[in-house]
Amino acid sequence: DQQVKQNSPSLSVQEGRISILNCDYTNSMFDYFLWYKKYPAEGPTFLISISSIKDKNEDGRFTVFLNKSAKHLSLHIVPSQPGDSAVYFCAASRGAQKLVFGQGTRLTINP
Amino acid sequence: NAGVTQTPKFRVLKTGQSMTLLCAQDMNHEYMYWYRQDPGMGLRLIHYSVGEGTTAKGEVPDGYNVSRLKKQNFLLGLESAAPSQTSVYFCASSTYRQFSSYNEQFFGPGTRLTVL
Numbered sequence: 507d508q509q510v511k512q513n514s515p516s517l518s519v520q521e522g523r524i525s526i527l528n529c530d531y532t533n534s535m536f537d538y539f540l541w542y543k544k545y546p547a548e549g550p551t552f553l554i555s556i557s558s559i560k561d562k563n564e565d566g567r568f569t570v571f572l573n574k575s576a577k578h579l580s581l582h583i584v585p586s587q588p589g590d591s592a593v594y595f596c597a598a599s600r601g602a603q604k605l606v607f608g609q610g611t612r613l614t615i616n617p
Numbered sequence: 618n619a620g621v622t623q624t625p626k627f628r629v630l631k632t633g634q635s636m637t638l639l640c641a642q643d644m645n646h647e648y649m650y651w652y653r654q655d656p657g658m659g660l661r662l663i664h665y666s667v668g669e670g671t672t673a674k675g676e677v678p679d680g681y682n683v684s685r686l687k688k689q690n691f692l693l694g695l696e697s698a699a700p701s702q703t704s705v706y707f708c709a710s711s712t713y714r715q716f717s718s719y720n721e722q723f724f725g726p727g728t729r730l731t732v733l
Contacts, residue, residue: 515657538720549621549707549724550660595659599720603648603667604675607660 509533510598512608520616525583527611529596532577536598540605541570541581544593553594554581586615619643621725623708629731630698638693638728640708647713649691650675650722651683653704660707666691667713698732705729 511530519525527541537558542550556563556570556579563570569582583590593612597605624639640649647668652660662675664683672683680702682694691710695702709722 510659512659540721542724547727549709549726551724552721555721597660603720604650604662604665605720605722606662607652609657609659 508609509536510596510606510608512594512596512611514611515609516612516614518614518616519586521588522585525581525586525590525613525615527581527583527594527596527613529579529581529608530577531579531598533598533600533606534574534577535600536606537601538599539570539572539579540597540599541568542595542597542607544595544610550595583613588615588617591615621708621710621723623706623725623728625728626726627729629733630695631733632699634698635694635696636698636730637695638706638708638730640691640693640710640725641689642691642708642710642723643689644710644712644723645688646710646723647688648711648722649685650709650711651681651691651693652707652709653677654707654727655704663693663706698730700732703730703732 540555541553543553544550572579593610595610596608621642650665651663666672666685669688706728708725711722
């Protein structure tokens with residue numbers, strides 16, 4: 507039972523344009539959502555998060571949107587830069603202990 | 618401040634051999650976690666610990682054991698390795714915040730394990 511799903515294994519975007527990564531979840535009890543970024547041969551690093559009481563959180567070029575009725579969240583990166591090329595994981599939690607991760611989306615930014 | 622470190626970085630085992638992966642964190646975090654990452658599967662939780670001396674099963678615990686004798690260390694053991702355990706293993710840690718769902722986990726660099 508995949509509670510958190512990233513249905514796009516890969517995404518290719520032109521440098522300077524907007525990148526939109528999507529994530530769907532099934533458990534309505536999740537109350538905290540995070541995005542992680544992962545470069546090859548490194549561990550995931552925290553990017554941005556959002557609580558279920560909000561519908562948007564912004565940090566520089568990164569914005570996360572949460573649509574609770576649709577059980578959907580998205581990460582917007584604008585403008586996209588070559589250094590943004592990585593695998594992005596969304597994750598969700600209920601309470602402060604365990605995270606459930608999606609399968610990941612490989613983002614490639616083309617010059 | 619090294620954050621989360623993992624030992625070893627790479628290892629090749631034969632089927633049936635045993636080994637222990639070591640995770641250490643210097644952030645005084647209460648919670649520690651072991652994940653495995655496989656292609657197309659994302660990160661799956663193996664075992665986790667909410668404090669020294671306590672451990673709990675995650676999503677895929679079979680074939681693994683863990684111990685948390687010291688707050689800063691979390692060990693993952695494979696008693697009899699199988700080819701299905703070929704994977705990249707990540708350790709993570711996070712802090713406890715009362716009455717909060719905040720759960721940013723900090724990850725180590727990973728251990729790439731191959732079981733032949």
